[in-house]
Amino acid sequence: MNNKKAQSQIITTVLIILLVLAAIVIVWQVVQGTVQQGADEIGGQSDCFTVGLGIENVIASSPPSCSVGNFDTRALCELQLGGIWNLNEGSVTIKRTPGGGDLRAITILSDGSVAVDAFDVPTLKELEIITINGGADILPGKKVEIAAIVGETNKLCGVSDSSTA
Secondary structure, three states: OHHHHHHHHHHHHHHHHHHHHHHHHHHHHHHHHHHHHHHHHHHHHHHHHHOOEEEEEEEOOOOOEEOOEOOOOHHHHHHHOOOOEEOOOEEEEEEEOOOOOOEEEEEEEEOOEEEEEEEEOOOOOOOOEEEEEEEOOOOOOOEEEEEEEEOOOOEEEEEEEEEEO
């Protein structure tokens, strides 16, 4: 009789130990996921702090023009007169300032609206300068801002610099 009671206590103890181990594994999975997510967010934020960009020059866009005269339609300029239709889009010259970080792209804003969305610059190194063309929305007198996109998660950082076109 004592032998069966001793076996019952051993089985109960083993089951309690297994339940405690299972609870530890479940809690660890939840904690590890939360910690990993927080660490990933911190990584993206640190890149935002270390990547620096500055506007060197802004050229505002102007109305389209024809290379052979003052004609207001593309069809008339190119097809009938053999001219070249110039779109005269604006451009922004940007310099990467000293500091590390995983710069992936640059977004250009004009008066708060996206003028050039996520222009890829993965090879832009510190102190290098790049000119990004194609901003038809970079109009004279408008505020132009630049923001970095960093890290593997392509995190959009806050505005790095601003200027007036």
